[in-house]
Amino acid sequence: MSQPVIRANAVGLTFQTADGPVHALKDVDLTINKGDFVSFIGPSGCGKTTFLRAIAALETPTSGQLTVNGMDPDAARRARAYGYVFQAPGLYPWRTIAGNISLPLEIMGFSRADRAERVARVLDLVDLAGFGGKFPWQLSGGMQQRASIARALAFDADILLMDEPFGALDEIVRDRLNQALLELWAKTGKTIGFVTHSIPEAVYLSTRIVVMSPRPGRITRVIDSPLPASRPLDIRDTPEFIALAHEVREGLREGHSYD
Amino acid sequence: MTDMAIGGMRGGGMLRRAASGGVLPILTVLLVIVMVWYVAAVGMNAQWVRDQAARSGAVLETGEFVRQTLTLDRPVLPAPHQVAAGLWDGIAGQKITSKRSLVWHGWVTLSATLAGFGIGTLAGILLAVGIVHNRAMDQSLMPWAVASQTVPILAIAPMVIVVFASAGITGLLPKAIIAAWLSFFPVLVGMVKGLRTPEAMQMDLMRSWSASPAQRFWRLRLPSSMPYLFASLKVAIAAALVGTIVGELPAGASSGLGARLLSGSYYGQTVQIWSALFTAAALAGGLVLLIGLLERLTLRRMGLAR
Numbered sequence: 102m103s104q105p106v107i108r109a110n111a112v113g114l115t116f117q118t119a120d121g122p123v124h125a126l127k128d129v130d131l132t133i134n135k136g137d138f139v140s141f142i143g144p145s146g147c148g149k150t151t152f153l154r155a156i157a158a159l160e161t162p163t164s165g166q167l168t169v170n171g172m173d174p175d176a177a178r179r180a181r182a183y184g185y186v187f188q189a190p191g192l193y194p195w196r197t198i199a200g201n202i203s204l205p206l207e208i209m210g211f212s213r214a215d216r217a218e219r220v221a222r223v224l225d226l227v228d229l230a231g232f233g234g235k236f237p238w239q240l241s242g243g244m245q246q247r248a249s250i251a252r253a254l255a256f257d258a259d260i261l262l263m264d265e266p267f268g269a270l271d272e273i274v275r276d277r278l279n280q281a282l283l284e285l286w287a288k289t290g291k292t293i294g295f296v297t298h299s300i301p302e303a304v305y306l307s308t309r310i311v312v313m314s315p316r317p318g319r320i321t322r323v324i325d326s327p328l329p330a331s332r333p334l335d336i337r338d339t340p341e342f343i344a345l346a347h348e349v350r351e352g353l354r355e356g357h358s359y360d
Numbered sequence: 361m362t363d364m365a366i367g368g369m370r371g372g373g374m375l376r377r378a379a380s381g382g383v384l385p386i387l388t389v390l391l392v393i394v395m396v397w398y399v400a401a402v403g404m405n406a407q408w409v410r411d412q413a414a415r416s417g418a419v420l421e422t423g424e425f426v427r428q429t430l431t432l433d434r435p436v437l438p439a440p441h442q443v444a445a446g447l448w449d450g451i452a453g454q455k456i457t458s459k460r461s462l463v464w465h466g467w468v469t470l471s472a473t474l475a476g477f478g479i480g481t482l483a484g485i486l487l488a489v490g491i492v493h494n495r496a497m498d499q500s501l502m503p504w505a506v507a508s509q510t511v512p513i514l515a516i517a518p519m520v521i522v523v524f525a526s527a528g529i530t531g532l533l534p535k536a537i538i539a540a541w542l543s544f545f546p547v548l549v550g551m552v553k554g555l556r557t558p559e560a561m562q563m564d565l566m567r568s569w570s571a572s573p574a575q576r577f578w579r580l581r582l583p584s585s586m587p588y589l590f591a592s593l594k595v596a597i598a599a600a601l602v603g604t605i606v607g608e609l610p611a612g613a614s615s616g617l618g619a620r621l622l623s624g625s626y627y628g629q630t631v632q633i634w635s636a637l638f639t640a641a642a643l644a645g646g647l648v649l650l651i652g653l654l655e656r657l658t659l660r661r662m663g664l665a666r
Contacts, residue, residue: 159564178570187561195583195662204579205569236663256569340641 106260106292107133112114112165114151114318124317125151126162131311131320133294135259138286140295140303141311143351143356148318149296149311153262156294157185169260181209183260184253188268190245192237192252199224199233202252209256223251226285243274247281254289261293268298276334279305283332300353304328304346305337312349314356322352365415394440398430401439405429408436434628446635462639468616469604470643472532476539477600481593484547488519491548492555492581494575509545513603516541518610535616539603543596551591553609554585587664590655597647605640617643 114126126148133139141149154160155167158174169177177183192201199220206216218345224230227247237245246266253261265276279302286293303310304326312322321326327341409428413420420428430439450462457464460508487505490497517538558580566576602650608618617636623630 154564157568159567178568181570183568185565187565189561191559191562191565193580193583194664208566208569208571208575208579238663 104135105132106170107131107294107340108166108168109152111167112152112162112167114148114155114160118166126155127319129165129318129320131323133292133309134310135292136290138293138295138306138308139311140297140307140309141313142297142300142303143313143321143353144315145298146315146318147313147356148315149313150264152313153294153296153316156260157262158182159185181256181258183262184256184258185260185262186246186250186253186266188265190237190242190249190257192245192248194237195313196236197233198229198235198237198240200247201237201248202233202255205252205256211256219255219257220251223254225300226254226288227251229279241274243278246270246278250282250285254285254291259292261291263293264296265298266295267302275302280334282306287330300346300349301337304342304349305332305334310349312344312352312356314353321356324348324352373376380629397422397437398439401435401437402429404437405432405435408432413635417566435630438631438634442631443634443638446631447638449637450632450635455633462617462620462635464622465615465617465636466643469601469608469618469640472535473539473597473601473604473643473647474609475532476536476541476604477543477597479536480543480596481547482539484544484592484596485551485589487544487548488551488555489577491552493577503638505545505548506576508541513538513542513606517603517606521607521610535604535607538607539600542603543600546592546595547589548600550588551585554588555581557584557588583662587659588660590651590658593651593655597651601640601647 109131110206112126112129113124116125116189129148129152141152143149151160154170155162156174158178167174168357170180170182172180172182192198193204196204202223203216206219211219220233220301221230224233227250229244229247229251232240232244232248237248249271250261250263250266267278270278282293283306285291295303295306308326310324310326312324313319314321324345326345328336328345402406406425406429409420409425409432412428413425429435430442432438435442447462450460454463456467487501491501492498507550520538520541521530521534524530562580563576566580571579600658604616605618607623608616609622617640620636621633624636625632
């Protein structure tokens with residue numbers, strides 16, 4: 102299980118802006134193994150989203166090496182190595198849920214029969230079976246976000262990259278979706294990269310927590326979670342959980358003391 | 361569910377509004393316009409009636425005076441009932457193949473309008489696609505498009521007619537070109553905006569699926585632009601009608617509502633002018649309504665109706 106899928110070696114990324122260069126990432130070293138659930142946490146501007154986007158080849162590092170499945174991120178994208186989930190579901194209002202999930206499949210050239218089979222399977226996986234014929238506006242925000250996760254899963258990418266996927270949802274829905282995500286992760290064995298602002302969310306979900314800090318965006322601490330793989334929601338009241346959350350908070354404070 | 365309920369209420373609301381007095385304000389406004397029009401007609405035609413009376417030495421009572429101002433053959437401003445009669449005669453009183461039929465002239469104008477609207481819409485969409493996808497076109501084309509609209513169409517129309525006529529082309533095409541000249545612009549502006557509506561996130565999603573530019577266009581940009589397209593089509597079709605009529609004004613045109621306007625003004629046939637004007641207005645209204653209907657159907661089918 103310790104086969105590395107994402108390797109970052111001294112990755113740096115500098116944006117050239119009108120106010121001069123902005124160091125979004127500096128000297129980022131990280132290895133993510135197959136089946137890991139890695140959360141990135143830190144204040145805004147710490148580069149967590151930028152790093153996730155760099156893995157997805159949506160940004161290009163200006164220094165260092167970054168490989169996904171041993172390829173450069175761009176080649177990995179063409180090999181369908183990952184599915185990406187954004188903060189907003191981004192479903193097309195003119196397509197049904199099934200139509201939305203089948204969109205990437207159409208683009209990638211899957212056959213009609215294959216598409217139907219895959220849509221049914223991932224709808225089932227995110228507990229939306231029977232909602233394929235509905236339009237996005239007929240679903241709640243949480244259901245829409247589940248549909249967007251199904252869309253990212255439909256083409257069998259091994260890596261799921263999620264950029265604050267539940268950030269816009271209320272806490273109750275968020276709890277339920279976090280639980281559902283863990284079940285899904287256990288069922289599929291995907292490697293997940295997860296950006297979040299929330300300490301409890303990061304601690305509850307992850308096998309590893311990457312704490313980052315801004316100016317320049319960098320990793321300050323990588324914490325391996327001692328929590329068991331099976332995590333009911335009330336694990337959040339255990340001393341282990343609270344101790345881990347405390348450690349993350351310490352890490353965040355450490356990063357802030359720089360400025 | 362909620363949306364459907366709201367939609368249902370909206371549909372029923374129109375009937376209820378009509379029943380509960382929504383029609384009354386509309387009729388009141390119409391009545392006021394007609395009354396102002398009558399008063400204006402009496403006022404503007406008074407001089408002529410007074411002159412006639414003075415010449416023949418007759419003394420007119422008020423009632424007779426008003427009656428005469430409203431029944432002149434060539435009034436400065438025809439009264440509403442005269443225009444109505446002229447319209448009725450032009451539409452229903454003539455064989456539709458007659459040169460005096462407003463239906464025939466209307467059809468001549470309409471066909472050139474639709475042709476010009478078609479050309480203009482196509483040109484507008486194609487230019488917008490170019491502008492959105494090509495940086496050089498983005499920076500170089502728009503100023504020219506704006507410049508094309510600041511030149512008065514009245515100045516360009518005769519040139520277009522003359523140039524085409526010298527090549528032996530008359531009739532529908534030159535008028536359609538003038539109509540297209542006016543109608544491509546709103547489509548261009550609307551579609552540039554519309555094709556750019558997809559958010560960065562949606563474009564990123566497309567990229568994460570390694571979508572080709574063509575796939576991005578057909579599956580994301582074009583469907584997203586539909587509300588903008590229809591809004592600009594409404595402006596464009598009205599502009600196309602104006603362009604066609606202007607194209608019918610230069611001397612030599614003998615058919616179309618523009619020619620009808622022109623010959624009316626040559627011979628002082630104000631009733632004919634006003635009848636042609638009203639026909640043009642009704643035509644424009646009908647066309648805009650038609651596009652609106654198409655818009656509602658399309659957007660509802662696409663689930664984009666608000």
